[in-house]
Amino acid sequence: MNPEVAPQEIVMQMLVGAWVSQTISTITRLDIPDLIKCHGPQSAMQLTQVHGVKADTEFLSRVLRACASVGVFTEDADGKFGATPLSDVLTLDSSVSVKKLAEIFGGTWWQIWAGFPDALTTGQPQTKNQLGMEYWDYCQANPKEMADFGAAMQSNSLNSLRGVLKHCDLSESKKVADIGGGFGHLALELVRKYPHLHGIVLDIPDLIPIAKSKIVNEPEDIIDRIQFIGGDMFEDVPAADVYIMKLVIHDWDDAKCIQLLKNCHARMEGNGRIICVDAVLPPIGNVSGTAAKFLDINMMISCPGKERTEEQWQYIYSQAGWKITSIQPIYDNYGTSIVEGIKS
Ligand SMILES: C[S@@+](CC[C@H](N)C(=O)[O-])C[C@H]1O[C@@H](n2cnc3c(N)ncnc32)[C@H](O)[C@@H]1O
Structure with a gap:
């Protein structure tokens, strides 16, 4: 533990980690790292209006600003966000891509993690309570989840x-x-x-x-x-x-x-x-x-x-x-x- 950093700061960083994880997952599901890699630095307005990203422009701009603060994207004074080594691993064609994993972390898995307190109390997994069925059954019932899970594992x-x-x-x-x-x-x-x-x-x-x-x-x-x-x-x-x-x-x-x-x-x-x-x-x-x-x-x-x-x-x-x-x-x-x- 770094003695220069107060314990409450360290714990706050850990707590904010859940928000960072969900934010990265969400922008990845919107293919924003891929779009920025392909078209160069983009503003939120360009992403929504030129590239058809389904997001509110002002909200998206705030989300990208937060991403840039942790090194996922650069940010310039014109409000354009560019690629970084961290955003690159969130793209589909990176040789070390974790795109599909990032997507699934903040998707179905996030939903299942809502059952954490119940799992701890009961000693039982909570996928059935959260998704209505066990995970492999859920994959079989939802071909997209099956394909995404397979790609995440790959x-x-x-x-x-x-x-x-x-x-x-x-x-x-x-x-x-x-x-x-x-x-x-x-x-x-x-x-x-x-x-x-x-x-x-x-x-x-x-x-x-x-x-x-x-x-x-x-x-x-x-x-x-x-x-x-x-x-x-x-x-x-x-x-x-x-x-x-x-x-x-x-x-x-x-x-x-x-x-x-x-x-x-x-x-x-x-x-x-x-x-x-x-x-x-x-x-x-x-x-x-x-x-x-x-x-x-x-x-x-x-x-x-x-x-x-x-x-x-x-x-x-x-x-x-x-x-x-x-x-x-x-x-x-x-x-x-x-x-x-x-x-x-
Ligand atoms: C965590 S994944 C690992 C996939 C792969 N081995 C890898 O490392 O990328 C577990 C795999 O077990 C498969 N699986 C689950 N239940 C199974 C069963 N009863 N018979 C055969 N495969 C099963 C799942 O479909 C999934 O592909």
Whole structure:
């Protein structure tokens, strides 16, 4: 803690953080970072009147001024707002884009977080109370949410994906199954890296057509080696010699995770591996891991899941017949790790 800054100032900055988050999300949903990147510095009037942004001009000007004060946009004396490195990551074509994540943070997730006090009181997630149904059902009932969520996960994956490519050697593997693989972005990169490797992406049936449509422009050789399967991972998983689950285990309670890990165990071909990519929280008494600890609250409120300590990971692995062989941090958005294991 910086001794120069009074505690009440620090706490006020933390409280204002919720407003900053919602503001960034809202301007991103209006595509303003993309418009400014494409057309150069713009006034609020130009954005609403020339580019058709659906906003009240005077309100928008005040919102952009607030954004500029935290480094998202420059602001000049003529009231024009320009691009910055921070606004760039909120654009669709940034190579490290977090646009879709920013949109969803202030959209459905913001709505679900309204249930935080009830979650804390009852010990139950609140998505059903806030959205009328569980999140995956909500996605299936709302194709736009499904597409946006998939894109948000893809955008979130950029850093963690690099970590998996760097640390997981699949040169000896034949078939990798990405369980809950979303749009298949990880399987795709693995198959691209290893020309002999076949990839399977298992996800909920309604997501599969969207995922397939995303890879149509890939070379034939890649498309031929990727198979998309719609199904329920708690019922069964396809046979493979490597299972990857990235940001999947943290969505579920221990009983569901153990069932899922047992399904992979039962279908594993040869002496394969299981690779889960999720947070590994430090033990009690260690105050590091802020991003993962707040992600844990998101899981607490939104699904029956949680982030786990190494001890908790060991428990679910061992209950399903696996043993952990390594835990490799990959320093991505949430400080996640690769938890790799083999049959025990
Ligand atoms: C948090 S996302 C992670 C997506 C992807 N692995 C990634 O890292 O970008 C969890 C995924 O699990 C999928 N999922 C949820 N329930 C499932 C089920 N019963 N069977 C298969 N997939 C499921 C969701 O559709 C979603 O794509």
